[in-house]
Amino acid sequence: MEDGYQELDEPNRKKRGSLEAWIKLGVILVLLVWGSALLISSLPLEHHSDHKNGLRHIPKRTKNGQLKVSFANLRNDTFSPVTRSLRWLYSDDATEDDQGFFLTEVNGTYVVRSVFDKDYSRVLLEKSDFVYAGQNLTAESIIASPDQEHILLKTDTVKNWRHSTFGSYYVFDTKDHSINFVGNNISLALWSPNSNDVAYVFENNVYVYSSKAGKTIAQVTHDGSSQVFNGIPDWVYEEEVFEGNQALWWSTSGEYLSFLKINETEVHEFPIAYYVQHDDDIYPEIRKIKYPKSGTPNPSAEIQLFHLETQHLSSVFAGNSSTLVTEMTWLGGEQLLVKVTDRTSDTLSILLVDAGKGGVVTTPRVCPSGEGWWEITHRTTYLPKDIKKGRKDEGYIDLMPVDGFNHLAYFSPPETDEPVILTRGEWEVVDGPTAVDLETNNVYFIATKKSSTERHLYRVNILKPEKIEAITDTSKPGTFSVSFSSGSGLALLNYLGPDIPYQKIVTLRTHKKDSTIHGNIVGKTLYYLEDNAALHRVLNLYDVPKKTFGTLELGHDQNGKSVTANYYEILPNDFDPSRRDHYPVFFFAYGGPNSQQVLQIFSVGFNEVVSSQLDAIVVVVDGRGTGFRGKDFRSYVRDNLGDLEAQDQIEAAKIYGNKPYVNQDKISLFGWSYGGYLTLKTLEKDAGKHFKYGMSVAPVTDWRFYDSVYTERYMHTPQENPEGYRKAKVSNATALGQAQRFLLMHGTGDDNVHFQNSLKFLDLLDLAGVENYDFHVFPDSDHSIRYHNANIIVFDKLLNWIGQAYDGQFVKIG
Template identity: 60%
Template sequence: MSDFARDEETDAAEFRLQLSKPHEHRRRSFLVTACLSLSTVLFSAYLFISIISSLKGSGTLNNGSGPRLPNKQIDYTKDGLLKVSFANVRNRTFQPEVKPLQWISTPDSHKNDKGLYVTFENDTYSVRSVLDESYSKTLFEGTSFTYDSKNYTVDAVVASPELSKVLIRSETEKGWRHSTFGTYFVYENDSFHKIDSEISIAKWSPNSRDIVYVKGNDIYLYSSDSHETSKRITNDGSELVFNGKPDWVYEEEVLEGDTALWWSPTGDYLAFFKINETSVEEFPIPYFVQENQTNSAYPELRKIKYPKSGSSNPINKLNIYDLSADKVSQIDSTSDDSLITEVTWVGNHEIIAKVSDRSSDILTVIMVDAADGSRSEVSRIEESDGGWWEITHKTTFVPKDKSRSRSYNGYIDLVPVDGYNHLVYFTTNVTTEIPSVVLTSGEWEVVDGPAAFDEEFNNVYFIATKKSSTERHLYYVNLERPQKVYAVTDERLNGYYSASFSAGARFLLLNYLGPDVPYQKIIDLKSDTKDKNIRGNIIGKTLYYLEKNEKLHNSLKRYAIPARIFRELTLGKDQNGSDIIVNSYEILPNDFDPSLKNHYPVFFFAYGGPNSQQVAQTFGIGFNQVIASQLDAIVVVVDGRGTGFKGKEFRSIVRGNLGDVESTDQILAAKLYGQNSYVNKEKISLFGWSYGGYLTLKTLEKDAGKHFKYGVSVAPVTDWLLYDSVYTERYMHTPQKNPEGYDKCKVHNATAFATVPRFLLMHGTADDNVHFQNSLKYLDLLNLNNIENYDVHVFPDSDHSIQYHNANVIVFNKILNWIRHAYNGDFLL
């Protein structure tokens, strides 16, 4: 789920260095994929880690209220170690090395798993094997090529499933958050064959001959045998009708990707979305400083179809194309107002589609038989019972195999069991005596869904919070022994892991992400021998380390890194008299001295969106450590009620009333910290971006300066009527059904801000996600109420990530220097 701008590539959840910039039109990509079942691991959790910009200290006036922060950066601690600064964060001093390894699936890899993967070394794309080090198959050599006397740069390479041909993308242009457009070629036997330009999606068929592609929102079929487009599957694609490609809201909030089409396992059928956004209202976004504007005297106006809360959503219908019959069938078992959130093939001609109402109260699972045209039936209907249905993308097909006690095709889904997300095995034959089996249960949660299924041994691998909600360990459960969970990683030590499996689930890429320095290793789960020295995995044999990060280990010896201390906080009692227990961590400044009185400022960072998490035991040295080191401040992060991985009751309390208990929990935490004798209660601040920006404003509004004296809000929602329907209504219902909730949840009490000493608001004018309109409406509210105790910084043409024209450097410099002024008392003069 995108969790409304929670995307770890662009939001400032942990303030990392933006390594790829959304406004760059040509983006080098070494992501090489093959077949639909490809597992791509880029250590995505490292997008938590690093950050932003450079810093130079600024001089300030001293009003005499407490210790004065230094005018310039202090580089060393008392024991002579280097402090964390913007400069060494920015130059990647603390950035772990990440080795991408991309498993590939070939037609026989589920039965004969050699651990094949694609790599890019010495300007060569090749297939290697973790089982056989001598195996190597070259896919393509070079980073550019010439076609029709024109030079093209290789931006992405996708191998066909049988590895004899390669699909190459060039001339890549950025779309929205996930989407791109480009020119595609097929490379085979040292020859290039151009498919077309301005293609948004191109996917190999499992038959390794056909390629489906989308251009102009229509779907075409290209034959790599005849080197020509053989079929035009749709004819109604337009600016309003999207075939096989998501519109803005489906890309951002539902699919969280650029693709809305899915090949069947044998390539006989193609499922795709037909999204009609005719009834969706347009939102205009002006661009003022674009370098390629033809007339710089006038802004360029771009319009997007953006459904806001309570307004018309796009109409989405699932379609099936039968290649042999050359026929498209539309599945009509969904209403125009419903959301189709996930599509999974569960056989050669069977498909399931998850459908919810627009407020995500009821989940309906529809079974479709592609061999029988548009015939479909409802196999499951489940209500949310006071919560909501989060969108999933990891429903996993389990093929029938009677020799292994699987009499029917089935699938494994993520389903609430007694208030916690767990794995349930369903058969596609709903008439069976036992159509479903609960595989896991308990007061812990499976994260996202199944990670892999081993067809030979019936083992289902998954990442879960079984040990702690702030950790991630790898486990497995067997279909024939439900509820008996086995740990793959060592639970004796704190750990946060991610995992990627080869096509047959024999080989594992285990990524240790924290809390210590990360490493990556390849493991043979079916080896007859085990590791003598346990590190990470307690099952399987380590074949080799992909990355140990020894260089980073050595570099850290020179630095005094302020440590994160994880704990549970008891904030008080809720309205039912139960303890409010939340996850948190604090970062104490270098040379911390608890004997000092009324000394340390406290810098709270918050995100706090529904089902999100910031208190996670990953490795990361970034903006929070800079704050602690350079401003001598205690940094505190609190995952209050409404956040994820602590069960349905904990997160669903925010349903219909966003911003209420979340802000209460931040205030209770500030009150708790203010009781420490070494804390200066007049120097407690709160900073947040996106939902965190909203939470910052709601907290300042509710607190009215009693505990939080300063706040920094970046790109906030200020009124949920202004945000997109899919995200907002999942947590708030529609404004037509919940008008009082929407009225209460917006930032509305301007006079409460008058008693806050100072706050800062920042936003990008070209934010397609959280529109600049939010901040403008809020500023108008302040004007109407004669509120002047704030500062504003606007970033021309920056989107939600605030990066255009050096903006990402400025935004974090601004935050740090502004907070420095606040802690020095300059705003009280």
Template identity: 55%
Template structure:
């Protein structure tokens, strides 16, 4: 569900494999960057604390004795533990335990701490301490140059000093701010984030923030002027701020109205809208647009010259409310706190949306009238992009994402037109936000502003170039049975290269490529495609420098490369990661992590394809999988290993990608001596439109069939105990877990664990659901078939677990309550339930983030050791 019905934002290290910040995160400095209060702290010379030589000698002798004792003690302990094995007997599972005597053919839990060869085991204790999280750095590239040249300027923080540095000039440094706090009217305030103006002369400081929904918050904002070290207070309870490209004005939103603040006038100079209220959102999304459409907290966009501000007006007056009770927010309250949100469920009214453009020079607003450009009852505006200083395009679809309309708005002529309208042809239009402006350049033969977009080409998503804003027939830049991921990343105007990330080598890898805008379909590798890899990249202002991030499958690293042809190419023996360009230096090599892993036994992870058999047309069903084998795996054992399936399976999602991670899956393999399997079945992404669009209008069927097929293959392996195959999922994965148990009826999967599952798609939000299911009015039978309802079939499994947070604003607790009611009516009792008061979809509130994962591990341990009765019906 964009970011929604997919696995929740990782809430503990065991589910938090590292990730590379997105480009939007690079544009706004992260809260971890700590700026200062403009005050230099007097430093006492180090020599003041320098001890005498005698003191140093005594200190080192004592330290040496202590270290020696610790080393010998550790060696003795490790050797002793290496001879121990933790055997927990199976419970009452119908098998004779032979009075506690075990041989190699009897499944036992392993020693939880150490392997037979003396290496440490992976456990929650290690993952929660972030032992295996690689170091990753995000360069916040700046658009400003030094003397008109791209020197690769970026923000960074060193010893509480917030400054600008250059990747090409190691001596260049400009301090913008020092410290962690600011003082205003006698109040000391902690700085949470800083955003520099485009000309770097001023800083926008955020403090006192209060979280709203997933991406939004309210905060107090200040402007710090570097020239005179003055601080200007913009306001409190501000939803968001956005620098104008002119580095003078700031657009901000308060009480759902847009205001314009001038740093020259040091005050708010205009109120752009005045109709904002609890129902009408100007420049910021309501709940469903924040969660499912923009995945961001803002719906306003400055033109490149700062003379116009485009924004959305979202009216949710007709959207129905959903009320969530909160039970444990205030210790002494007798009644729950009731919070209502406008939440459009499938088939119910969506918010109305309109695109407007404000002119800063004459203070007028042009109403784009995009709602008059179509015949649909309800539209979704999914992207807005300036293509030059006075033209922009907007993408909009019908509510089921069947038809994509691209609207061109000319703010100078005050004219709005539909330039192209395209059907999805049996699939759907996925929401993207990566359309890229290609500026006019007469010297390069480009007489108009154009743009690069993502569009299906022969059944796969590829880059296409529209030379003008009104073009209808694009130039196809890439093609083939592979996909460009999300869209273009960067454009080097001088070299005319468009950089992008794609699955050209394999659908479970991500490499970086470029195509010259004048040489379509001639694809050049940027990263080394001879080895498996997943790469992310961000570029400096003119694409001359890049931060290349290798994300797996081996230990990640980061390096700064120069893509300027004047720089010599790396010699072949020095090439690591990048195939072109020159490596300037490594930003991170994660040497500490490499050294640390030498003392651990990490379960072996294999990325591969699996053939699940034939589909209805007689074609092989080839899916991507991950297999994780436990420590000391022995394929000669018979009927021994349990198998733990961990799917997500949502439309256009992907789990089986070759990134580095050591988390919950490895804990299961290490602590339970189990095989962990991840299967990206039909409906998931990056294998072409036909592979994913098969599920449209019929969620839950093909996804479940593929999980069962994969489990059936594993159940026939000699070393697998077919009576101990479990499936676990969260959110859409929780839904898929229950649909799989429902379809399987205990034949293959014996146990299931579902967290925050969807039960009935009528209860989920309209924007996500209708993209894949249409509306209930259009597809009533599909909705009936896709819901989790046949609980007597689910009950054919030995046992299952359900967990949910009562404060879930995404997948409402209503889903699980309806499911429990079905269980009650059917007299089903072979299940367990754990409810987390006031926790949202991520389940973190009041230590829930620890308990939920402990429960999953402990419950699975009980299942695999036979501690559950065979059936409680």
């Protein structure tokens, strides 16, 4: 489940946590979209537009004369750091001589540059506008071949689901500037490592295009249909397994192509009605998607192997609705590693497919999860054999639990089930290895070694396991992401907070160090890509409420063990602790399994607006079930969603309610997606005792209604765990009615958390005669609620509604 909540200036968040997306974006392509440079002269005029809705007047400035944070700031990117995107390019000799070639775009011109040689410049594409067959076209994105002699140009992009699109593709020759057409309505196109061939998917069939021949040379599959997906995921695999639109992978030599054939024939359909797509529509448009709900048939996934030279296609593994294929990684030219779990993520199997022997499959590892579950990862990393470098055989690095915490393990040869443990301790490696330098045998990774609320960069050598070296400065709080050059000798280091972000290019194959420590304590800074000097100047004009991080003691678990949760609080401007029974407390929660919100990054978003404009204390608590604190902490919630997470929010509310400066009658909780569910479960469990108000956006209300892959990972199936599903459902409307008032909002076009959840909940309230709530529907909006100005309205509504609640304007009904 991905959190649909956005703090106006932040990107969508991933299911592992609403804040974890900051890390992922930096690791993949360092594409943190933070806006453009800010000038003081362009600052928006301050205003508070909510007076018309009955809110009390809020001063625009603090006592020291600085400006307060408002929605106008967020919507005009006043506090958005600038981030430069950089795409590292492949280089044949990068392992030994890493020149750090990267692709950059300036005013529509795509140029190859080198971080070492600032004078090096090679134009790949002069301009994004081009003419083909008499048509004027614009390349909306480009993908260069590994040798940079050809470029895939994508035009006419049409959005599909969260990660997938369709588009028209052309191949541009960077030498003679010729252009060849590949096809329209293509859903995926990938260069082969041989820089000649392109695998693409059209109408759910896989094809191979040759840039040398200038045409499609093979149709690999012929059975693609509305229910059979070759090379791309169906809805649930896209949303919950791959978190992307790719289910096709080239071998390292380009000799073989592996892909999934996903058959969703047995998956039940869910209809979604769209009401406002066209002004002249008098009947709603009905779109049906194959959506497997908990306990219903899943799609089946079959692993296909295609040999380019012989054009032989074979099936090497046929799964069924009880299995999930979660990852495929080529270990060299002929060996394919595949991860398979059962549908409830209890058991992980590692398969090795030998393409050179016709697709023979062996299973060197079968790993039970114990009391927890297997989270899906996508970072298994291949290490080729190199006797001179001490690597006696082929191998790979994987993420696996070591004493209850996720750590790196080196499997060599791939058939072994007894790896070399590279990292160990009561902390976690995040997602897996970030890069491997094959010249030095150093493995780089982001981890929580210093604190679970921070992310630092480390390295370990495969020949010196468990001897871990910090790359970033752990003497100061910090959250970093990183992307590495082709040879992993150079890195784009992104400092994400808690102070103002910056980016720098660092060389790590050196014994030299910076004279002034700023971020990295290992390696030499070549130059800053962005220092956000303009944002420093802007912030001098504002009194931005500060986040303070810490831990809360939330009582004891059923075994008598103390429950300690990470949290942060934001105190309002001109906070005065001597005031009695004064301050409202605005709790914001997500709380989904293995997620995280309490992370030390720089952000000025909705929480800061609430604190500034409503003179409220904002509190965010990562309770039991959240991630990056070890298996035991996240496994608390297995088979019992909504119970302990709600209890932890209530215990935190008790703590704040006992503070003398807090008004106990003005404690509220807000959440979106899983957070919306947690809000309702907390109000239900609390029955008005501590939380007086709640705001729930796009919530699950019954886990039988949510998709099988996500839900069953944490709850098993309804058939296996009927009592767990009954308890996890939002069902006690009478208890909910004990709150002073609550707000519910949902988009009717939500393909993720279906509008069905809110409708069922509303019916429950009607049957119980509960009336102390407000409801707002957003026609045709999906989970992020953005369609037809909806994102402006949803946040305005949230701020105005809770402002009215704190002002005592709501009279309880029923």
